[in-house]
Amino acid sequence: MPADPDDAPETNLAPADELFEVRQQLAVLRKREDRLRRQMLEDPDARLGTYTLITIVEVASQHVDLGLLREHYPEIAAEVTVETIAHRVQCASLENSRATYPAKKPRLTRQVPKEYTTAERAFYVGRSLAARPRKR
Numbered sequence: 001m002p003a004d005p006d007d008a009p010e011t012n013l014a015p016a017d018e019l020f021e022v023r024q025q026l027a028v029l030r031k032r033e034d035r036l037r038r039q040m041l042e043d044p045d046a047r048l049g050t051y052t053l054i055t056i057v058e059v060a061s062q063h064v065d066l067g068l069l070r071e072h073y074p075e076i077a078a079e080v081t082v083e084t085i086a087h088r089v090q091c092a093s094l095e096n097s098r099a100t101y102p103a104k105k106p107r108l109t110r111q112v113p114k115e116y117t118t119a120e121r122a123f124y125v126g127r128s129l130a131a132r133p134r135k136r
Contacts, residue, residue, distance in 0.1 A: 020091040 011018050039046050040054050047054035070077040 016091070019089070020093070023091055 013021065041056065047056070066077065066081075
């Protein structure tokens with residue numbers, strides 16, 4: 001597997017099809033990684049390989065439960081909540097479903113802070129001003 005994505009082999013697939021294939025491969029690799037991680041946690045002897053030593057580090061963290069904050073202190077939650085807009089690139093197979101479900105328009109994956117002006121939003125996501133952000 002090439003270390004640099006630019007060294008990846010060329011394909012004859014359309015970019016949308018290649019993205020779909022890559023995401024399928026990533027899903028398989030994530031399952032494999034999860035299985036190996038569980039094995040490392042359960043079996044200390046499995047952590048030493050020929051070329052690699054796995055160490056387990058326990059990290060404690062704290063977070064704010066936004067649901068509880070909104071429930072008990074709605075005014076404070078509203079005051080400190082910042083909204084962002086996220087764009088997802090979603091893949092949908094066109095096989096056997098084209099007649100029933102049209103393909104969704106692809107979207108960029110960038111988060112734009114709510115307080116940005118229209119011009120700043122357009123610059124942030126790399127669009128011209130003619131392409132207006134959707135109104136809510």
